[in-house]
Amino acid sequence: MREDVLTALSAVRDPELDEPITTLGFVASCTVSGDGQARVRLRLPTYFCAPNFAFLMVADAYDALVAIPGVRTAEVVLEDHFASDAINAGVAAQAGFVASFDGEAVAExxxxxxxxxxxxxxxxxxxxxxxxxxxxxxxxxxxxxxxx
Incomplete structure (x- = not known):
């Protein structure tokens, strides 16, 4: 199932570079438990990557994981980014970009x-x-x- 997860993640693209996050080396780790719990950690090349771009990649990775047959739960965590707390909480709650950056973002x-x-x-x-x-x-x- 780990290979299924990596295949699904290869469809997630950096919006600016238009390259898969797997090819770019953004997937820091990927684990899948026997009962279908998928956990992925992403690390972008720069601490100050635009939060909207980072949010897109984390949200797309989450969507790719939950679409895999046999994945019961999915967790995607962005590491070492200045807005990782807001992005991780927002994606985990499926809150959207505006709610994740309350008062700072004006549009999805x-x-x-x-x-x-x-x-x-x-x-x-x-x-x-x-x-x-x-x-x-x-x-x-x-x-x-x-x-x-």
Whole structure:
């Protein structure tokens, strides 16, 4: 089941870098008990990582864990971050970003998440289109292409 947890965590991406937290080395530890208690500790590369980015990664890791068949309980703990207490308590309570940073945050992170998703899609599209253009595919041909 530990491999299932790591596979699920590989779908969690750093919103700014658009890379999996597993590839980036952000998973400090991962344990799963025989009765389905999953515990993950995350450590980001900087103590002052933006709290909204950190919250997204911790919340996404929690969501990835609870979606795994056989995981009965999930705990995700962010270590060594200036806002780890607020983030850990908020994610554990499923309170959302605004409630976790009461008086400091004015909006949930859906718009930010959508912005980073758009950025990732555009970057991926660019990676696909540049070699095609270099190979002589015209813009009109690009528009007509579909994934197969």
């Amino acid at each position: 992170l859906g718009d930010l998440r959508a912005q980073f998703l758009r950025k990732a899609v555009l970057a991926g599209t660019d990676l696909v289109c540049r070699p095609l253009i270099a190979a002589g595919v015209t813009p009109a041909e690009l528009v007509a292409l579909t994934l197969g």
